[in-house]
Amino acid sequence: MRVEQNWLRVFLFTTIVAFVCGSVIIVFTSKNPSLAMRWFYLGPLSNGYFFGNMLSGSIPLIFTGLAAVIAFCAGTFNLGLEGQLYFGTLWGTFVAINLTDTSTLLAMLIAFSVGALIGALCGLLKIVLKVDELLSSFLISLALIHITDYFLNNPLRDPLAGLSATKYVKESIMFSKILPPSNLHSGIFIAVTAVFLTYLLMNFTTFGYQIKVTGSNYEFARYGGIKVYRVWLSALFLSGGMAGLGGMIDVLGVHGRMIRGFSFGYGFNGIAVALIARNNPIFVIPAALLFSYLEMGTQISSIMADITPEISKILQATIFYLITAERLVQFIVRKKEKIHGS
Amino acid sequence: MFLVSEMSPHIEMREIYKTFPISHTIALKGANLCVERGTIHALLGENGAGKTTLMKILCGLERMDSGKIFLKAKQVSIRNHRDALKYGIAMVHQNLNLIEDFTALENIILQKMPPKYLLFFDSTKAKQMINNVMEQNGIFVDLQKKAADLPVAERQKVEILRVLYLGAEILIFDEPTSYLNELESEQFFKVMKKLKESGKTIIFITHNAQDALAVSDKITILRNGVTVYSSKGSRPSLSELTLMMAGETEIVRKQFTGYGSKKVLQVENLVFKSERQIVGPISFEIKEGEILGLIGFNSSGAVELTEAIAGMRKTLNGKITFHGKDITEKDMAERRKLGVGYIPQKKTQVGLSTKLPVAENLIINKYKELSCLGWLKYKEIGEWSNKLIEEFEIKVFSPWQPVETLSGGNMQRVVIAREVRSMPRLLIACDPTSGLDLRSVNFVHKKFLKLCEEGSSILMYSSDLDEILKICDRILIMSKGKLVAQYEKDPSLTKNKLIEAILSNESRAELA
Ligand SMILES: Nc1ncnc2c1ncn2[C@@H]1O[C@H](COP(=O)(O)OP(=O)(O)OP(=O)(O)O)[C@@H](O)[C@H]1O
Ligand SMILES: [Mg+2]
Numbered sequence: 027m028r029v030e031q032n033w034l035r036v037f038l039f040t041t042i043v044a045f046v047c048g049s050v051i052i053v054f055t056s057k058n059p060s061l062a063m064r065w066f067y068l069g070p071l072s073n074g075y076f077f078g079n080m081l082s083g084s085i086p087l088i089f090t091g092l093a094a095v096i097a098f099c100a101g102t103f104n105l106g107l108e109g110q111l112y113f114g115t116l117w118g119t120f121v122a123i124n125l126t127d128t129s130t131l132l133a134m135l136i137a138f139s140v141g142a143l144i145g146a147l148c149g150l151l152k153i154v155l156k157v158d159e160l161l162s163s164f165l166i167s168l169a170l171i172h173i174t175d176y177f178l179n180n181p182l183r184d185p186l187a188g189l190s191a192t193k194y195v196k197e198s199i200m201f202s203k204i205l206p207p208s209n210l211h212s213g214i215f216i217a218v219t220a221v222f223l224t225y226l227l228m229n230f231t232t233f234g235y236q237i238k239v240t241g242s243n244y245e246f247a248r249y250g251g252i253k254v255y256r257v258w259l260s261a262l263f264l265s266g267g268m269a270g271l272g273g274m275i276d277v278l279g280v281h282g283r284m285i286r287g288f289s290f291g292y293g294f295n296g297i298a299v300a301l302i303a304r305n306n307p308i309f310v311i312p313a314a315l316l317f318s319y320l321e322m323g324t325q326i327s328s329i330m331a332d333i334t335p336e337i338s339k340i341l342q343a344t345i346f347y348l349i350t351a352e353r354l355v356q357f358i359v360r361k362k363e364k365i366h367g368s
Numbered sequence: 369m370f371l372v373s374e375m376s377p378h379i380e381m382r383e384i385y386k387t388f389p390i391s392h393t394i395a396l397k398g399a400n401l402c403v404e405r406g407t408i409h410a411l412l413g414e415n416g417a418g419k420t421t422l423m424k425i426l427c428g429l430e431r432m433d434s435g436k437i438f439l440k441a442k443q444v445s446i447r448n449h450r451d452a453l454k455y456g457i458a459m460v461h462q463n464l465n466l467i468e469d470f471t472a473l474e475n476i477i478l479q480k481m482p483p484k485y486l487l488f489f490d491s492t493k494a495k496q497m498i499n500n501v502m503e504q505n506g507i508f509v510d511l512q513k514k515a516a517d518l519p520v521a522e523r524q525k526v527e528i529l530r531v532l533y534l535g536a537e538i539l540i541f542d543e544p545t546s547y548l549n550e551l552e553s554e555q556f557f558k559v560m561k562k563l564k565e566s567g568k569t570i571i572f573i574t575h576n577a578q579d580a581l582a583v584s585d586k587i588t589i590l591r592n593g594v595t596v597y598s599s600k601g602s603r604p605s606l607s608e609l610t611l612m613m614a615g616e617t618e619i620v621r622k623q624f625t626g627y628g629s630k631k632v633l634q635v636e637n638l639v640f641k642s643e644r645q646i647v648g649p650i651s652f653e654i655k656e657g658e659i660l661g662l663i664g665f666n667s668s669g670a671v672e673l674t675e676a677i678a679g680m681r682k683t684l685n686g687k688i689t690f691h692g693k694d695i696t697e698k699d700m701a702e703r704r705k706l707g708v709g710y711i712p713q714k715k716t717q718v719g720l721s722t723k724l725p726v727a728e729n730l731i732i733n734k735y736k737e738l739s740c741l742g743w744l745k746y747k748e749i750g751e752w753s754n755k756l757i758e759e760f761e762i763k764v765f766s767p768w769q770p771v772e773t774l775s776g777g778n779m780q781r782v783v784i785a786r787e788v789r790s791m792p793r794l795l796i797a798c799d800p801t802s803g804l805d806l807r808s809v810n811f812v813h814k815k816f817l818k819l820c821e822e823g824s825s826i827l828m829y830s831s832d833l834d835e836i837l838k839i840c841d842r843i844l845i846m847s848k849g850k851l852v853a854q855y856e857k858d859p860s861l862t863k864n865k866l867i868e869a870i871l872s873n874e875s876r877a878e879l880a
Contacts, residue, residue, distance in 0.1 A: 230743055230744055230746075231739075231742050231743055231744060232735055232736060232739045232742050232743075232744060233742065234744075235728070235735055235744060238724065238728070239721055239724065239728070239732065242721040242723045242724055243717075243720075243721035243722075243723075245717060245718045246718060246719065246720060246721045246732070247721075247732075248680070248700060249680060249700065249710070249712060249718050249719065249732075250700075250704075250732030250733060251699075251700045251701030251702075251703075251704040251705075251732075251733065252701070252732075253699075253701060
């Protein structure tokens with residue numbers, strides 16, 4: 027109970043600071059700050075279209091956030107979410123386009139498996155060759171992004187498309203839209219289910235217990251007879267799979283085809299989401315919404331006012347730093363708590 | 369003027385109160401402490417009496433709710449660790465926490481590095497400064513060795529040098545002897561005296577009244593968060609002290625009952641690598657219902673032997689047979705399944721996950737039984753935990769409170785409760801009672817004896833020779849990676865005999 031209360035305070039604090047930073051940046055860069063600020067803050071909530079887009083933008087973040095949570099809980103650092111998402115989605119899309127007998131489920135399964143295998147590969151490298159998964163996952167991910175780009179530029183490129191993208195998948199396997207004309211699609215239910223399942227997995231199952239114990243002290247896990255290697259491997263497997271799934275659902279819900287650079291840093295933002303959520307799967311939802319909200323806010327205000335999309339990047343970076351300085355935030359919250367004598 | 373400042377206490381803590389909001393425990397209810405300059409002051413008390421908490425407050429690691437602290441008769445407020453250091457107060461903790469991969473030197477200077485060109489760190493200067501500190505206080509360690517390679521006694525010295533290097537004038541030791549053996553304790557007391565000679569003030573937390581009497585100038589006793597005694601002129605007797613700590617002094621002693629002839633564990637020519645040496649070949653066996661004691665210095669490989677048998681350490685050669693099954697290649701999980709329990713020496717690093725709740729620490733060897741098709745049965749986990757908490761008198765507010773909020777002794781009880789209660793056929797115990805007060809020690813010994821009556825066997829390493837003499841049936845002595853002597857239990861066996869046996873096999877030079 028206490029943890030939750032405390033989390034809420036830290037979350038609110040983070041949000042407020044993000045907004046203050048955003049306002050300062052807007053005041054300095056915009057010729058008409060009040061207009062820009064109105065679109066920035068209220069834009070995402072002002073109509074169904076923007077609101078739906080904000081929600082749909084949070085879906086892949088929820089998956090990458092969950093992916094990061096699972097890896098972090100087991101004490102492994104999966105920094106390769108971006109590559110896992112990208113590469114998994116590529117093959118999921120490939121199957122969706124080229125197999126006559128495809129289904130939504132099959133595409134998702136392929137994307138999940140490919141992402142999961144890459145995650146597991148990093149786990150294997152860690153276990154067999156003692157390569158730190160932090161480095162291996164990051165480097166493998168970098169390489170995979172370039173490989174994916176190659177495929178999108180050449181063999182899989184739709185010659186009719188004006189940009190590096192594959193052909194469109196069949197309309198029939200796409201998720202149905204919920205709030206047209208916005209992008210919001212029924213994939214959001216899968217995201218919420220995934221959150222719920224991860225929550226159950228982490229808190230109520232023996233596997234979740236093994237993950238928690240291994241992540242908090244792997245010497246203790248080994249001592250207690252938990253097969254630490256197996257836990258690491260399966261956590262990275264699941265983590266990579268979640269990332270791949272997130273990208274695939276975005277393609278099947280929003281884009282309809284795989285476009286080069288369709289992920290606006292979902293992977294890295296997923297890590298930030300997990301950090302804000304303090305590794306609690308439930309909190310991933312508000313954290314992902316916050317990120318998506320900021321992204322939407324800048325997009326809208328760049329259309330409606332004179333704010334450049336770079337602002338969004340600056341803002342996200344600011345939040346990233348803020349969370350890294352989480353201790354500071356915690357400290358301030360605690361201090362207040364003491365003064366108020368709670 | 370000089371006289372006054374000499375007479376007035378160096379530190380005075382008055383009416384200290386402290387409540388922990390998370391667990392709603394009142395750890396201190398008006399504790400007083402008065403320490404004079406240049407003395408060794410013992411702070412005595414049972415587990416959970418509030419000793420560590422009181423000292424953490426003095427070091428700025430915890431904040432008190434109310435109370436006053438005077439330093440040289442001036443009231444001071446100590447808000448954090450840095451404030452305390454400014455006044456020259458520093459603490460050597462109950463669980464030595466050095467960074468294993470760093471050398472002794474790096475561990476010492478970690479907190480304050482002498483800079484070079486404002487950016488780089490000046491290792492020659494650092495070495496020089498530490499050499500000075502070592503000279504001044506007469507404490508020496510090998511600065512180039514990695515912390516992982518140092519025996520516990522040396523690690524402790526590193527920790528002492530670290531706080532001296534930071535400029536500590538008042539040193540607080542939290543149960544320093546709990547992880548040292550008899551001879552190392554003697555050495556440590558000498559170190560303490562040296563520190564005192566070089567003008568430092570020392571506060572020494574312990575639950576051992578004997579130690580307190582042996583080395584300290586003054587004694588303060590805490591019970592349930594209040595000061596119940598602080599020594600004035602005459603020195604109290606041992607029995608008076610233990611009475612004031614509220615410990616019963618009933619002695620548990622194992623009667624020779626004639627254990628079964630069935631072999632529980634057989635170790636044949638076991639060879640394995642420890643951080644310092646190759647240990648082995650070692651052969652011995654344990655019979656059903658037997659308590660086998662294992663003693664030796666930290667360099668002897670005795671602790672590592674227990675780890676190898678428990679399955680935490682890879683073996684190079686030899687064979688371990690448990691109830692007729694070859695378990696040499698089996699991992700920890702399989703050994704546990706066969707009925708091996710293990711109380712490790714490093715209780716907090718290996719035996720617990722301190723961030724997790726007590727309940728989750730209590731079920732690590734049982735969680736599969738407490739689950740159904742992969743789902744944890746929380747109700748049963750709670751019931752099981754409450755049962756253990758009650759039976760082993762673990763002081764907690766709730767089974768879901770993190771282990772890190774327990775007192776040192778209670779953390780240890782969590783480990784003991786879990787391992788004893790799993791009814792192992794062989795319990796491997798490493799310093800099982802090192803952080804416990806007299807009453808709890810007796811309690812644990814009774815539990816051990818009961819296990820044996822039910823046909824289990826125990827392999828116990830202990831740095832406390834009294835404990836070994838009290839409850840072991842047979843004693844093995846290790847030195848430099850080899851078994852060197854064996855004693856059957858008989859009434860004529862004394863502590864001195866054991867110490868001699870250890871020493872005659874260990875070159876005395878190594879001790880100095
Ligand atoms: N961080 C904490 N949060 C909540 N309760 C705590 C915390 N630290 C200590 N306590 C409680 O305060 C009481 C006193 O603890 P303390 O560690 O001072 O005991 P101690 O005298 O050092 O005992 P021991 O000999 O077992 O180490 C205990 O009941 C303990 O559970
Ligand atoms: Mg303590």
